[in-house]
Amino acid sequence: MSERVCPKCHKDYTHDVNWVQSLQRHLARKNPCDRTPGTRYLREPKVADSVFNTLDSVTWTPSPRPRGPVQEVCPWFFRNVFSNQENVCFVYPNKSKNQIVVKIHRDKPAVIVSTDKFIQEFVNHVFLKHFNFDREERLSDWLAENFIFVGTPWDGTFPDRMTYINETGKKIKSEPDFMIHMRRAVKDFAGVQTNKNKLKNMLLK
Numbered sequence: 001m002s003e004r005v006c007p008k009c010h011k012d013y014t015h016d017v018n019w020v021q022s023l024q025r026h027l028a029r030k031n032p033c034d035r036t037p038g039t040r041y042l043r044e045p046k047v048a049d050s051v052f053n054t055l056d057s058v059t060w061t062p063s064p065r066p067r068g069p070v071q072e073v074c075p076w077f078f079r080n081v082f083s084n085q086e087n088v089c090f091v092y093p094n095k096s097k098n099q100i101v102v103k104i105h106r107d108k109p110a111v112i113v114s115t116d117k118f119i120q121e122f123v124n125h126v127f128l129k130h131f132n133f134d135r136e137e138r139l140s141d142w143l144a145e146n147f148i149f150v151g152t153p154w155d156g157t158f159p160d161r162m163t164y165i166n167e168t169g170k171k172i173k174s175e176p177d178f179m180i181h182m183r184r185a186v187k188d189f190a191g192v193q194t195n196k197n198k199l200k201n202m203l204l205k
Contacts, residue, residue, distance in 0.1 A: 009033040036045060051086060055104045056125045062088060062132055064198045070142040071177055075185035078122065079129055091199045092190040100190075103203045110167070110203040120156035123148060145177035197205040 006146055011033065013019035013026075015134055024034065025187045031041055053059060060081050065073055082088050090102035100118045103110040104125065113121070133150050140150050148154045159174035193199070 052089055053087050054089050060130045070139045071181050075181050078185050086131045091196050093200050101200050101203050123154045
């Protein structure tokens with residue numbers, strides 16, 4: 001038998017100028033050419049589809065934040081982190097519903113959460129973990145006004161737009177500034193996501 005013929009199925013590579021490489025690939029197939037009838041066909045996993053960081057394991061290279069009001073810091077950080085495609089571990093499966101599919105932990109299934117719950121998870125697993133709050137006293141004070149305290153996991157509570165009397169007797173209205181800006185950042189990001197079904201299926205594996 002010619003050395004250019006498969007010894008298993010006798011496929012002939014005589015007229016293939018790259019017959020050595022072609023035959024080698026043929027013999028190295030995950031599904032052998034001589035598999036018996038009824039043998040399950042094995043599909044090659046697409047490595048690129050399975051490479052992503054869960055929310056608790058995103059990577060971020062610290063970079064100086066741009067000048068601007070404290071309200072823009074977390075939305076900027078959010079966009080910066082998820083500009084790395086491998087960090088994108090969430091998707092709105094249906095834009096009309098307040099539901100986000102997110103993979104928080106590698107060893108646990110993905111979950112479906114509301115936008116506000118997703119923001120809470122992002123704050124605890126990413127923002128408070130990776131952002132450098134050194135020399136950010138003004139930002140830390142503003143976050144505290146929004147019930148987010150650096151160094152302590154956030155329970156998701158935020159101001160409720162009610163009017164209160166402060167310690168000096170002055171009427172003040174609490175505003176959920178942090179949540180207002182973050183909801184917009186999340187929805188803007190989700191609005192430009194592509195291949196949502198593919199991403200959802202990948203997260204739900």
